Amino acid sequence: MRSIWNGAISFGLVSIPIKVVNATESHSISFRQIHLEDGGRIRYRKVCELDDREVGQSEIGKGYEDADGTIIPITDEDLAHLPLPTAKTIEIVAFVPADRIDPLHMDSAYYLAVGGAPAAKPYTLLREALKRSQKVAIAKFALRGRERLGMLRVVGDAIAMHGLLWPDEVREPEGVAPDTKVTVNDKELDLADALMDTLGEVDLAELHDEYREAVEEVVAAKAAGEAPPEAPEPARGGKVLDLMAALENSVRAAKESRGEEPAGEAAGKAEGEVRRLPQRKSARAAPKQAAGKKSTAAKKTAAKKTASAAKKSTSKTAQGAKKTTAKSTAKSAAKKTPAKKATSRKRTA
Secondary structure (H helix, E strand, O other): OOEEEEEEEEEOOEEEEEEEEEOOOOOOOOOOOEOOOOOOEOOOOOEEOOOOEEOOHHHOOEEEEOOOOOEEEEOHHHHHOOOOOOOOEEEEEEEEEHHHOOHHHEEEEEEEEEOOHHHHHHHHHHHHHHHHHOEEEEEEEEEOOEEEEEEEEEEOOEEEEEEEOOHHHOOOOOOOOOOOOOOOOHHHHHHHHHHHHHHOOOOHHHOOOHHHHHHHHHHHHHHOOOOOOOOOOOOOOOOOOOHHHHHHHHHHHHHHHHOOOOOOHHHHHHHHHHHHHHHHHHHHOOOOHHHHHHHHHHHHHHHHHHHHHHHHHHHHHHHHHHHHHHHHHHHHHHHHHHHHHHHHHHHHO
């Protein structure tokens, strides 16, 4: 990582040489402006209004435009000799608890790297002091032509610095909140809490820029001469008229997406509670033994009937088998009798 600023941290009488490097980077896709007719690049050229000619970077300097339009030239040497102690120093002015810093004030993030071997000892001392105190350091520093506020905190084994906006750079939220009086009841809050619990926490490392990935797919498809992928149709949602129903549906959908609860179970819970109420009432009432006896007697009677029916079925089956055997015996006897008669006639002849 390249340093964008070299200086020192002023920690009381301790000076820690450091290098400032960007802690974040942008992965957004940038586009060029082109001429729609022929696809040619559209470029912005730096032209001097007086000479009416294009000038190079080496010919360009800084200037401040006064109220009457007069341009006052300002050189890098003028800025280097500003009467500010923070021109090349990150000056720590206080140590405060981290929760004292409103996220609205937070701006760009940087890492502070040691500026050589001699800086290792005081750098480590400041890092460990911040860890043990569980506080952050508030500092002032000058970067890119202006003085800024910064917050120093520990990230792993390094010290990070967040640029902070000045208090007068953060607007008050006037006119942002609803100006109508709204009442939220406890049931709505309970459902909102249930939805928050269902959504739960998330590992930020698992989140990614889906918009950038979709743009990359479009670029790849057009580069290959193919039709860009079509966007799926968004889910049609009607107007939310019943906030309670919307919250219940949201809880149910969130649980289904996480596989925690099948469809309809959220609604079934409410019904299950209603169904359990009669059971609790019957349990609390004096238990009637007669109902239990009737039930037992009915069971015994049914068992006896089943047994007798089984016996009758067995006897009928046995009788049927006997009849079948008798019939078959009679038939065989009838077949044998004519044969005997024929034999006796032959002998008589």
